[in-house]
Amino acid sequence: MEKGKKRTNYPCDGCSLRLLLPDRGSTQSPRSPSTSGVENESATQQKSLQVYIEYLDKFRDHLTCVWPVVNVESLKSRISGSLDDHDAWALAGAICATHNLVSDDNNVAESFAHHAQRSHNLSNQHHQSTHYKEDTTESLLTAFFLHVYFANTERIRIATVYLHEAIAQLHLQSLHRPEILVSLEEEQRELLLRIFWLVFVTERTFCVQNCFPPCLKPIQTFPLSEFHIQGAGEVDASFQLLAQLFTLLDDNIIVAADRGGVPPDSNAAENLYSALSAMAKQDFSTLAPYLPETQRVNVLMTGNWIHILWWQFALSHYQMSSRMDDAMLSMLKPAKVAHETMRLLGSVSQQAIRTHGYGLELKVFRIADALIDILACNTWLSSLQPGCNSMLLGARDVLRSLQKALLLIGWPESLFHKKLMLVMAESQLAVPDVKALTTCEEEECVDYS
Template sequence: MTTRLRNANPCDGCALRRVKCEQGKPCHECLIRGIECTALRTRKKRGPKGGVRTTTKDKVERFQESIKNDQSCTIETTTPRPSSLPSYRIPLPEYARILNISKRPVSSIWIVINPEHLLTKISENSEDYESHALAAALCAATIAQLRLPEHAGPLNTTSSHQFARECLQLRELYDYRESYSLSSALIPFFMHVYHSNGNKLRTAGLFLRESVTQVQLMQLGYPETYAHLSQSEQSLRLRIYWLVLITERTYSAQHGLQAVLQVIDVFPDIQDDMADERRLQAFVCLTRLFAYLESNLTAFSSNQPPLERQKLVSYQAALCLDSHDHVAREAQRVDLFVTRQWIRLILWEYTARHFAMSCYPDDEAFSLYLPVKIGHKMLSNFSMVTNAAIKTHGYGIELKVFRLADAMLDIIACTPFSAHGNACTTFRGWEGLRIST
């Protein structure tokens, strides 16, 4: 057997085909394939090409330098500059302007916060993010509740939307979910007010649930847990609890939800530095009204047994009394009156679902025409107060008024034509009120 020697320098054909090139001219492969055996290609040097890799060190150094530059830029952007405010921060004069407005009519409703004290806190400490978030939420709620021009302003101006957005941005600067302070309950409460007046009811409901949860976690419904605090601090906590409870009962009644917070037998003290005695007395009267609005009255369906007939009669009779309304200011007087009639209407709706109703009952609690009587009273009261006293209550009073109007429409639709007289007259007056508001 003949041994063929391998050619160390393969010909062009064998190199291209990557096969063994045996010695000889022509080589064995070229001979059997009948092709010309040539060696025209330039032989390349074996091993690493290009000599010493002098650029590797330069590339590593450039990469390390870029990392250092990125880190220095990050430190520079995250470190606040003392000479200027962050880009999202609304100027303090704008806060002062809206907080000053909130002291006048709205403070009659939200007597849980001192705007002057809050402004001092955010002026003295720019890094008190929770106080800034509370101020932003209060400003957004004030603008929306009072329907100020800033409520419908463009996004690039100091509008209620901008205050609300700033509130959310500020909350991200601290661990707000773990905050254990009264502000942690008030911030979502005011955001609820803002979104309710912006007709974003689902968003408003979520913020309200957050406020309710914070109230529960702080056990504000158990006054014995903070009995060691000063009298003014106890009164403030009770006002916050009742304010959130009232708001939750109102929202639950409008949306058929089961209320979470429970009515307690302890009411705020009417002697307090935050508000005068008349305003606190009116607020306490408002809390007592909601004691009649039991939690099973707000839900469309409830597993609890129905209220007793006599209890409904006594509730309706008690709600007809207005023993302290005359001592309140006009805006609070409107709130007390409308809330009282609204709760009477909810009781009537509950009664109609569980008991037989009549056009000529022994007690008006079981009268089919009770909403008509309530409508007469409300129109009579509205004719004696200013429009500003009504509009101060914003979205909340609108809901209560329209609920009564809906009940009257149902009565008109379900009663014989001959009985429409008083109901139709009242409803025409109601239409005029709706257009004016």
């Protein structure tokens, strides 16, 4: 999906990047070298390097708190020192592509991703030709960030390939075995634990979106809060909280939409109650005010989204309550979650919201979709018990606000926004200017929602 985003910076960055190392790995230029030609090539390479450094600095300043696993200064030093350090160039390109995606420079992001793929392939070829047997952290992170990029641009097949590559390298490097990590230096161990949990959280999100069975299983070891890693900084308590939230997503939830009416396994009821009980005990209110905006949005929206996923699963398999004070299985839970979501989004900057891109767009859509279900059966609810639907007061205004949030995150061409408009119309809720989706758009909405 090509979103209607306006480029505001570096109008020729994409062109500069396309000229970067056109024959990297080749020993011969297609033309006979001349003094002026060599000078022009050198100038082009220097300009391209400056573009990389510019965006790596932006990643360091704005996204290290989201992905605290990269020493940007070390990476800048490596790409400045060698054109043949394919591992470094691949990771730099993947990181820059991811940053530009969330900052709306789509054309530049695509150029970065293309160069990252080329460098990643060259690195793999080099390792194979020299019988290099050690898998590197840089290679794992390159596959991870390329997955993030292609997942956010909704190219699911290639995103799946890179995710599986990252998971394979994670297993080859034994990041899923804390007993092996114990023997490492403390800083290296902490870095690898961060990487494991970032891949774990990312895989769970991707599998929920696409009804894929997950590969990774949670471990019982988390990174230490406030442990400083050179160049990557510290993680606060929210990192562990976020990881713990994702451990509550069991296989019944992740592939629920693809079960085709198959009943959940025998442990589903026990898992449901223990997960909802664990979430009910999480005191986000005390932690949230001390988090950076970007992390606050990430943690609180993830909690809200997981509440909705469990609610939708429970709705299909268990008897629900019409009482709002039933924290476990209330029919009205989406109304409360939607109110909390809008309070959160109204308290942070637009940049903190847009930073999370497609992942946040999906979460807002799922919350809005669940709220529509409640509004659609409002008449039935009000007949059960006087006052039981008081939480629905103002719910339509909240729904409109969620609709606007989708436009803010996904821009006017957001497929999730179009899908939400159709769902509202089908539920006989007032919608301005509803337009039918094209066949292609409808298929994409079904695939990703």
